[in-house]
Amino acid sequence: MKCFIKIIVLVFVVSNLVLSQTPELIGPPGGSVYYNQFVIHPQNPNIIVTSTWSAAVFRTSDAGETIEKIEIGTGKTQIVSLALPFDKENELFIEVSGYYLYSSDVGKSWQFISKGSSIPDIVINPKNSNSVFIKKDDKTLWRSYDRGLTWTLLKTFEQWINRIAISVSDTSIIYAAGDFSLFKSTDSGDNWFKVYAPPDTNFFGVDQIEVNPFNSNLLFIKAGGNLYKSLDGGISFSKTTIYDMSFFAVNPIDPNIIYVTIGDPFFAPIGDIRKTTDGGSTWFSIINDIPAEYVTANSIKINPQKPDEIYVDLSGLGIFISTNGGSNWERSNLCFSDVGDIYLNPDSTGHILSAQAGWGVMKTTDGGENWNHPLFEGWLGRLLGYKLVFNPLIHNKGFLKSQGDLYKTTDYGNVWYKTGFPQSIKYISYHTFLPEKLFTSGDEGTFYSVDDGMNWEKVSDAKSLGNFVFHPDSANVIYTYIFDAIRKSTDGGKNWITKHSGLKDTKINFVTSFALDVNNPSTLYCGQGTSLESTGSLNMSTNGGKNWMQIGTSLSQLDPFVDITSILLDEMNDGRIYVGLESQGQPFSSQFSNGGLFLTENNGVTWRKVFNSSVNLIKADNATPRNIYIGTKFGIMKLLDTLTVTSIPEELLPPPSDFTLFQNYPNPFNPSTTISYQIPSNNFVTLKVFDVLGNEVAVLVNEWKEAGNYNYEFRSATGGRNYELPSGVYFYQLKAGEFTATKKFILLK
Numbered sequence: 001m002k003c004f005i006k007i008i009v010l011v012f013v014v015s016n017l018v019l020s021q022t023p024e025l026i027g028p029p030g031g032s033v034y035y036n037q038f039v040i041h042p043q044n045p046n047i048i049v050t051s052t053w054s055a056a057v058f059r060t061s062d063a064g065e066t067i068e069k070i071e072i073g074t075g076k077t078q079i080v081s082l083a084l085p086f087d088k089e090n091e092l093f094i095e096v097s098g099y100y101l102y103s104s105d106v107g108k109s110w111q112f113i114s115k116g117s118s119i120p121d122i123v124i125n126p127k128n129s130n131s132v133f134i135k136k137d138d139k140t141l142w143r144s145y146d147r148g149l150t151w152t153l154l155k156t157f158e159q160w161i162n163r164i165a166i167s168v169s170d171t172s173i174i175y176a177a178g179d180f181s182l183f184k185s186t187d188s189g190d191n192w193f194k195v196y197a198p199p200d201t202n203f204f205g206v207d208q209i210e211v212n213p214f215n216s217n218l219l220f221i222k223a224g225g226n227l228y229k230s231l232d233g234g235i236s237f238s239k240t241t242i243y244d245m246s247f248f249a250v251n252p253i254d255p256n257i258i259y260v261t262i263g264d265p266f267f268a269p270i271g272d273i274r275k276t277t278d279g280g281s282t283w284f285s286i287i288n289d290i291p292a293e294y295v296t297a298n299s300i301k302i303n304p305q306k307p308d309e310i311y312v313d314l315s316g317l318g319i320f321i322s323t324n325g326g327s328n329w330e331r332s333n334l335c336f337s338d339v340g341d342i343y344l345n346p347d348s349t350g351h352i353l354s355a356q357a358g359w360g361v362m363k364t365t366d367g368g369e370n371w372n373h374p375l376f377e378g379w380l381g382r383l384l385g386y387k388l389v390f391n392p393l394i395h396n397k398g399f400l401k402s403q404g405d406l407y408k409t410t411d412y413g414n415v416w417y418k419t420g421f422p423q424s425i426k427y428i429s430y431h432t433f434l435p436e437k438l439f440t441s442g443d444e445g446t447f448y449s450v451d452d453g454m455n456w457e458k459v460s461d462a463k464s465l466g467n468f469v470f471h472p473d474s475a476n477v478i479y480t481y482i483f484d485a486i487r488k489s490t491d492g493g494k495n496w497i498t499k500h501s502g503l504k505d506t507k508i509n510f511v512t513s514f515a516l517d518v519n520n521p522s523t524l525y526c527g528q529g530t531s532l533e534s535t536g537s538l539n540m541s542t543n544g545g546k547n548w549m550q551i552g553t554s555l556s557q558l559d560p561f562v563d564i565t566s567i568l569l570d571e572m573n574d575g576r577i578y579v580g581l582e583s584q585g586q587p588f589s590s591q592f593s594n595g596g597l598f599l600t601e602n603n604g605v606t607w608r609k610v611f612n613s614s615v616n617l618i619k620a621d622n623a624t625p626r627n628i629y630i631g632t633k634f635g636i637m638k639l640l641d642t643l644t645v646t647s648i649p650e651e652l653l654p655p656p657s658d659f660t661l662f663q664n665y666p667n668p669f670n671p672s673t674t675i676s677y678q679i680p681s682n683n684f685v686t687l688k689v690f691d692v693l694g695n696e697v698a699v700l701v702n703e704w705k706e707a708g709n710y711n712y713e714f715r716s717a718t719g720g721r722n723y724e725l726p727s728g729v730y731f732y733q734l735k736a737g738e739f740t741a742t743k744k745f746i747l748l749k
Contacts, residue, residue: 023611023630023637025069026368028354030337030635031056033313035208035247035299037079040311042086042126045303048311049092050319051079054338056633059106061089064321064332069634070107071613072096073594075583076633083122085129093132093148095120097587100134102148112588113148123164127171133189135161141176143189154189165209167216175234177206177221182234195234213252213304220250220258227260227280240280246271249300251307255279259286259310259326261297271296273312275326286326291373292317292381316358316382336635337362343388344621344629345412347395352629353413354636355385361400363413368636376407377417389428392435397452399438401428406440408453419453427482429468434475439493441465441480446493459493472518479524479545483510486526488545502541502548508533515567519574527564530584536562538579538604549658552579552604554709559609561585561593568618568628570641574663575603575676578628580615597630601645602676603662605709608645611637656680656709661734661741664714668746672715675700675732682706683736689714689723690731697730698723705736716747 031052041047046063049070055078057070072079074096081095092103093113100114100122117135125131132144134151138160142151159178167173175195176183182196205223212218217233225244228237242260251257256279263271272295274283287295296315303309308325311334319334337356345351350367360383364371376383383402390398400407400416406425407416425442438449439459446460466482476492479499484506487496500506506528513527522544530536538552556562561584570576577600585592595614598607616631620641630637656678664673679685687701700712714732716725727749733742 023639025067025336025634026352026636026638027333027336027364028339028356028359028362028368028371028635029331029333029335030316030318030356030358030362031313031335032298032315032358033319033335034080036081036121038299038301038311038313038319039082039084040301040303041084041089042304044089045305045309047084047089048334049082049084050313050335051082051094052335052337052633053078054633055079056336056338056635057094057107058335058634060334064334067333067336071594072101072107072110073612074587075585075592075594076614077587081120081122083124083132085124086126087129091129093122093124095122095134099588100148111148113144114142114151119160119162121162121164123166125166125171126168131171131188133164133166133174135164141189155183155192157183157192162205162207163209165211165219167211168213170216173211173216173233175209175211175219177209177223179205182206182221184234196230196237198237208247210248210250212250212255218255220248220255222248227258229280240276242274242276242280242283246297247300249302249310251302252304253307257307257325259300259302261300261312263296270294273297273300273326286322287329288327289329290314290320292379294381296382314358314381316356318358338616338633339631339636340384340386340616341388342617342619342629342631342636343390343398343413344619345390345395346622349621349623349627351412352636353388355388355400357384358382360385360402360407361388361413361416368638374409374413375415378405387428389430391430391452392432394435399428399453401425406453421453421456426464427466427468431468431475432470433472434470439468439478441468448493460489460496462487462493462496465496467514469514469516471516471521473521477521477544479514479516481511481514481526486511486514486545499541499545500548501546502550503539504528504534504537504550509536512536512563512565513567513580515569517569517574518571525567525569525577527567527579529565529582530561530563535560536564536581538562538564538567540603549660551660552600552607553657554605555579555598555600555607558598558607559593559596560591563593563595565615566618566631568620573601573665574667575665576601577604578610578618580618580630582616583614597639599643599645601665602674602711603660605662605676605678605711606645608643610639610643656707659734659736659739659741661732661743663743664732664745668748670748671717672713673745675712675714676710677712677734677736678709679705679736679739680707681737683739686733686735687712688733690733692729692731697725700732716749 033050037051049059051057055076060067077097079096083093090106095116098116101110117138121135123133139157141154163177165175172188174185184195185192208222210220221228227240230237245260248260275286276283297312299313301311310322313319319332320329322329339354339356341355343353362371387401396412406419406421425440428440431437447456449456465480469479471477478489486499508531509528512529515525517523524541528537539548540551541548563582563584565582566580568578579598581595583595597611619629620626626641628639660678662676664675685705689698
């Protein structure tokens with residue numbers, strides 16, 4: 001019996017705030033794309049949509065010459081199925097987080113059309129794009145005649161349904177592959193019958209079906225690592241000679257030409273790509289020009305208009321293209337890789353290296369226009385790059401920490417070779433201000449080297465310390481952070497003291513990021529991630545870590561989780577900070593955040609969201625104005641640092657938790673600057689300015705104030721509330737109850 005239901009369509013729009021400029025996606029190539037995460041438009045094969053394992057969606061409309069990202073607004077939740085209608089170029093169907101979604105405008109907005117299944121599948125009628133089929137609840141098959149607005153239950157099967165396929169030559173014929181059987185409909189899904197229940201136990205778990213577009217009785221099925229062929233509409237099958245395959249693609253013009261991928265990226269990484277021209281009797285390898293010995297493809301596709309054009313995704317290396325049936329291959333830009341680290345060569349703007357999965361390292365010398373893979377000793381095709389460090393003075397020397405080895409370069413990252421460092425290290429860093437010193441930490445303790453890693457000396461038994469941050473004026477003062485600890489050493493790393501006072505419980509809210517103000521080294525910032533018990537926070541210390549206080553509490557108005565991953569300070573402007581947040585929560589619920597990049601110019605009093613997607617890390621170059629490089633699931637986003645913050649109305653800000661006087665901005669200034677402060681309770685407040693001799697030169701505030709956040713614009717000019725002062729150094733002092741704080745600022749005329 002059929003059941004008819006109507007879905008109330010909920011439209012949600014994911015959009016970035018209107019910016020003076022939009023972050024630019026610059027690479028690097030790479031990423032892993034599974035079979036159902038890769039679709040080629042049936043009528044316009046220049047349109048290709050991919051989705052990587054890191055949940056990034058990409059689209060090209062010119063066969064990869066240019067690529068754009070599509071932000072779904074579901075954080076790092078994988079998009080596990082994609083579909084494109086044959087007659088619409090701007091439409092897209094996806095399944096993510098247990099829901100099917102539809103977009104009519106290339107992903108700018110999305111409609112919920114149905115709940116999904118654990119093994120989702122979306123199939124669009126190849127001659128009537130209003131007719132859409134989905135799997136739901138694993139055993140049920142549903143059909144819509146209006147692009148997903150309403151759905152009809154067609155069949156509840158007695159076993160899980162893994163894949164659906166519609167014949168192009170006769171769209172009334174539909175196949176549904178279950179765990180143990182093959183089902184068929186000859187009336188567009190209204191009625192079904194079991195066409196094949198194989199005796200071959202290897203037939204278990206069919207996960208791919210292809211029906212020849214010119215012959216509805218000719219179909220191929222992949223099950224149990226084997227490829228099966230039927231000439232009679234699924235009544236009988238013959239097994240080809242290939243085995244241990246992962247995916248296949250059949251030439252639509254000549255079905256004797258078949259391509260298969262061999263191996264599994266996790267369990268059988270040394271794979272292959274093979275081809276047959278005789279229907280599967282004999283096979284030969286076609287991995288020429290693929291620069292890897294570990295060739296494990298997650299997917300393989302054929303251009304429906306040009307059957308000699310083949311696409312394969314090589315786990316972590318991205319998508320490769322052959323235009324001659326697999327004789328030769330070249331890397332494409334159809335998907336990019338998220339990155340573990342970014343290095344910006346200070347000698348030359350645009351010289352960038354990325355640490356990433358698969359390639360290990362990718363390099364560009366033109367700001368991302370072109371990327372190349374450096375030479376690696378012992379590289380076989382899959383390398384997970386974690387951390388890149390280069391000598392602060394001699395920029396051709398650097399190290400890469402990968403999942404198993406420590407690599408070294410002496411030519412700006414063009415060639416890398418193993419160091420043979422015996423300890424299992426987890427972190428590595430050059431001393432920022434003593435570049436002859438190189439620190440590592442791992443399971444065996446903490447070590448340093450003074451000869452670029454040729455020899456190592458153990459400095460401490462402290463194990464698996466995190467990222468090292470060095471004091472600019474006191475070379476022996478080092479900070480490190482990892483998960484549940486911030487530690488400080490005052491003797492060059494021999495002894496370490498935990499610095500937690502004022503932070504949230506670090507056993508619950510891990511320390512995820514750390515920054516030191518080089519202009520005022522006693523001022524430190526750290527980020528704490530969110531947990532099941534508590535949201536994250538941005539914290540500040542003004543006494544070298546002895547005490548910490550939470551700042552930026554208004555950030556929770558823009559992001560309920562405040563799951564901080566990274567902090568970037570502006571060395572030219574005190575109180576100007578970028579903070580990266582990771583996505584958290586359950587998509588499509590009230591308890592969800594997509595993460596993003598946020599900017600404050602007054603030490604966290606007010607914030608602006610400048611990028612709407614999960615952020616892994618933030619780096620900046622030394623250009624003027626500088627470029628911000630954001631590590632995201634899409635890859636590296638580049639942003640010119642010319643943004644400002646529009647203040648949030650004061651009545652929308654939560655009451656502050658502490659008395660705080662912030663550094664003025666800008667500083668130095670002429671003729672005006674803004675002084676910000678916050679008070680957690682009602683108090684009589686004075687804000688005064690003094691010269692270097694201690695003489696009072698201006699009274700800015702002298703009245704009763706309610707709890708809240710305040711900004712005062714101080715102007716050195718004539719008339720009104722202005723104060724005419726000569727150039728020089730001045731101090732401004734806040735008094736509120738028993739609280740007193742003083743800061744320095746400079747007037748330059």
